[in-house]
Amino acid sequence: MKALHAIHLMTGLSAIALAAAPAAAQAQAAQAEDAATGGISEIIVTAQKKSESIQSVPISIAAVSGETLSAMNVTTLQALQGSVPNVQIDNFANTPNNAVFTIRGIGVIEPDPYAGNTVSIVVDGVPQFFSMGALLDTYDTGRVEILRGPQGTLFGANTTGGVVNVVTNQPTGEFGGNIKATYGNWNRFDVSGAIEAPLVKDVVSLKVAGIHTQRDGWVTNVWNGEDMGRKNVDAVRGQLYITPNSDLKITLQGEYVAARNGAPVVVNGGLPGEANYVPEGTFWNGAKLPMYRSPCAAAGKPCVAPDKYFSGNNEVPDQSDMTTKFFIGTIQYDNTPIGDITAITGYKNFTLFEYTDQDGTAKTNNSTRRRTHGYQFSQELRTSFSAGDAFSATAGLFYLKTDYHHYQMYHLDFALPGLIQFNVQDQQTESFSAFMQTYTQLTDALKLSAGIRYTHDSVNARSTLATGLGSKALTSADWAKFDVLFPGSLDVGGTKSWNNVGWKVGLDYEVGQNQLVYASWARGFKSGGFTGRIGVAADGNAPYNPEKVDTFEAGLKADFLDRHLRTNLSVFYTNYRDMQVAQIYFDAATNVQGNRILNAAKSEIKGFELEVQAVPTEGLTLRGSLAFLDTKYKNFLYFDPVAAKTLDLQGFALQNAPRWASTLGANFTTKLPGDASIVADVSWMYTASKFYTAVVNTPRSTIQPTYYVDALLTYYGPDKRYSVGLWGKNLLDNRYISTVYDSPGYMGLVGYAPPRQFGVSVGYNF
Template identity: 30%
Template sequence: MKLILPLIGTVLCASAYAQTSDTLEAITVTAQKKEEKLQKIPVSVSAITARQVLDYRLWNTKEITAIVPNLYSADPGDGRNVTSIRGITTTSYDPAVATYIDGVNQFGLDTYISQLNDIERIEVLRGPQGTLYGRNAMGGVINIITKQPGNQLNGFAEANIGNYGQQRYAAGFRAPLVKNKLNLGVTGIYDQRDGYYTNLYNNKDFDRQHGISGNYYLKYLVSPRWSVTFNLKHVANRNNGTFPLTNGVEDALEHPFELNQNAVTEMVDNTFNTSLSIQHTGAAFNFSSQTAWQSNHRYYRSPIDGDFSPIDGVTIINDYGKDWNKVKVFTQEFRFTSVATAPFKWTAGTYLFALDNPVKQTTHFGEDAAMVGSPDKNYGLINTSTGKGFGLAFYGEAGYVLNKQWEVIAGLRYDYERKKQQVLGEYQPDGSPTPIFDFQPDTSARASFNAFSPKVGLLYHAAQHNDLFVTYSRGYRAGGLTQLAADPSTPPLYAYKPEYSNNIELGSKNTFFNNKLRVNVALFYATITDAQVPTLVLPEAITVTRNAGKLNSKGAELELAALPLKGLELNYQAGFTDAEYKTLKVSQNGGTVDLAGKKQLFTPDMTSMLALQYQLPVSQKPFVQLMARGEWQYLGEQYFDLANNIRQSPYNLLNARAGIITKYAEILFWGRNLGNRKYVSYAYDFGAVHLGNPETWGFTLRVKW
């Protein structure tokens, strides 16, 4: 008898706790855009099931750090997670790791939804995925699948209460409006918390947050072979104290969660994503169409501190109404796949996007402007930039079974992209109703890029439950144009080229002892040419990107799952990465600095996660079960600047969860970062530091009907 439970903290739809199982859960994934058994795919894929999302208590994508080998994700202070896999990391608004939610590409950091909501499964493909996913999937792909409505009526409600004023409430239902024809799904979350930081300027909480989100489905079954699904997702976050940063690692660790900023404001962050999916299951082939529209409007209600200090030095103003600082993206994908019984497996499709990104913000220099190096004071530099982009891609991948033991895989993708950007810089002194002159006249530029992304591989079925594979793949990150900065010495519209990677991977997937033990290992080696190296321009926090080096990344990974004793489950993931610049020359203080031999940013040299969970049935009628879980997370040494001066030494984190589970309700107590370890989760190259979350604890009460 199974107990279907709501999904913890993700608007919990049905996740399953059952009587103690004798075998590991078999997992089917869609990582290669068709349904396949996880253990039979010749790609390094980590799958986090709905039950595991509950077990790990995952509320945000950054929390999958180390659950997936060689994956690191962190919040730089504004809620937009920066993610690296195998030393390939996001260093600008073009991510290096692509994220898809229900088949929709979360195009950039602006439109990206980091909150986990109503999750069926999270799949993480490690290594370049250029053939099937194209641009900006150099490091890999995070593929998030939420639960869809069916013919069963069900509902749930959940409350989470914790320290720091944490409150998280979720509720939802699924229902057939017309049985076997029209299904409806509605889920929603409201959450809030007090700030982790204290602002010494006014002795108040800093980074207090609250938000509301929803995920709505309407699915129409046209016929046994055709279905149409409309999905709408929205997130409305409010943050009173964005960018809780402290200058310097030493000061941040000696005085944790304390800062001193005079310009305090509320960030308004509204994201709206909608999609229309058409699915056809045919006798000869399958077809799908995914049409999506995404938008994000982010602004500060009043000026935000740009010098992260109590002086009246620099503030940033970007509240210019609904037509500015609102990113809009349209995407369309058509895909064809072979049927499950076909001996020749193939996938083919086309993908296009259109981007509109109007940006307007003012860098204001106040009474203390001289303290930040400005020769003048009490004036604003207004930067206006309108960016547009368009891209088109064609792709195909196929696998052919040579015999019972050997299978060959090959694929190719072509991407074309063009970008246009127009900029204007204006000077406006305080008291003047309009700008008085242009420091950067109205000008524009265009750039276009294209790339071929091939893939070849060989799969060897050594035995029924033992497979070996070797693959070569090429990754591609789009080029672009730089924004306009307040500093006249920083040239606007500087074009930088795409970044390319070549990756070789050797892997082995194995299941032993009647599916009681699963062991997957992989070795990888990657070279990255025309590496896009970012330089952060302050105070307006604009990233200027240049092609400045060559990076090599190599390493190993292990994933292990076991049922050593009845009721006891063990999961262990570990990854080792050595990512080093072989050539790297950057501009600094009017000269050139050679940084060859330096390590890659945001890349721990080791990630490790050990989880032990024990489930003890107390009674069958009524069903009552006790559970206890412990997690040990280890992150190795990492750096946050190209010169490797800003460093976080290795550290450990401990998490725990325990509670009582019945057929219709459960109560769970949880704690994260037990021991209250202080560590740097993100830092900027100019020295501003954002700490990882402190010790948090609370309880979850969940009911389901």
């Protein structure tokens, strides 16, 4: 049962998991060595929709345990940024609720839902269609698996970049629970816990888990001197586990999340002469503090984060509210005549309402009121079966339906006092697919994997835009009324469908015990669509085209020295065709902001991930990783609306794709009398510079290299019944730009990375 034990402990001590983790956690304290060999513990994942050792999966995959997330006091997936090789986890500056996952240079390109996702976030078997709210709250989490490269045969057609597979802690049928409290700087306070109680022994069990997390913001508002970017989130999850017999397992799961955060923080990275530039040192609207220096003040150079963070909001309430309701019903029926059957029903409903001072100053330049309501329904039905010892397969059907309604009232006083735009988006999508993944043991050591998926996607979209003059505040009862409505209102959209066949084929060969080499070819697909946030009619009248990805990958997963040394290597080449690229531009001639999705004819991506872990002596674990990424457009003629000319972008790098990334770490566990222990861990993470949200890679769109040091020191009592820990992130207090959108003529929209965070945590298990 050692493998099953590893599921719950999830030491994070594999080369992949440790390279992925910012620091080792309670699990590392619990099991640093394999009981039989004194070496590296086994980790079980479900990357191929079946439980198996991470070292036997012929995929480039990282696995981060829930214990690791808990020990480092990670409350959202975004805190893993920089820790997983060739994976970027960000958000857009003015839409912090949106997840921006980029794996191997392929990722989210647009904050509004119409653009879809290239990286699929899957929670307990249910894919999340909307990037809004996808930076999940990581409480009572079993593990996070990150699969790099297209995974379309098992996880859907839109996984051209990869999959983030989140597995929550499921009920066990046994009584137990835990509680944990954290206090840190920036007035951070968290309390989380879980409890499970059998209602009918061996038949029905109920589990409830939840979290409350809050903190102040680390950005100062120059208008009133108060903090910006505060956080306040409450979440609760209930699970009912029913086992009528040994073959039938039913889990009914419901979650409610209420986020009542501060408004998005936009930092003004403007330059003299741009529409939203505000001179440093000036006072506006009775501001308490002078206008801060633009972090992008040096023209023709990257933006630089200051020692102290400033922004401004004088126009709108400090409000960003998101409410989410999420239901999952899972039925697992084993040993049927047609195999082990799994049925997963998912339903998610969310509402996001927020205001944003879009110019980030105390001057009345521009602001937005936005509301998005969406839902998704999905149904997956699959069976896993085998024919003798040499052949096994998973086959199934999948259906997804989504619907969202979104409005944005946009005040553009910088262009013309009283100028407003009112954009409304309505979109429905449907996706149906049939899939099969097979595994054939050709010899004792050689295995063939082959999968195929047929997908039919359809989109029905409509967007409207009204422009005029208005004097109503965004908070007034008649905020949507115009004083003067300009002629030429837009009403665009349409209906379109696409069919596609994706596949994956691969071979893996066991060179020796715990040593595997593999090679694969995978094709991924992402549907086209219609632009929703429109500025001119041409933006939304015609659909943008689907994109396709072919990735060729080879890898090695090998343990040496009686499992005291682990070396994992993957190399890959990706042929990217009709790549979807978001373009946001400001047309000074008409005072409108345009938005569209373009298709770059061809690009290519190549690179590798090397992850190493060693246990040189009892209690000490060393880890490290090195990732390389070379991305470029091969064929892309781009019309620049600001320069009013066509540019040949051949050879330009893709967005959000740093060339190098590396991690180093060490974990030491000291055993104390009475079965107590102390765990010390330190990690260093480096990410090279990258371009962010700019089609043309300008200096202002450059994100600087980042260097982070995280650490923890935790005492565990006997039987690990209780713990007391000190932790810190970004201990050197480096100040960085995390996101910037370069909009020439308008300004740079900048976001700052978190400063140093530290605190103390106390936990108790029962």
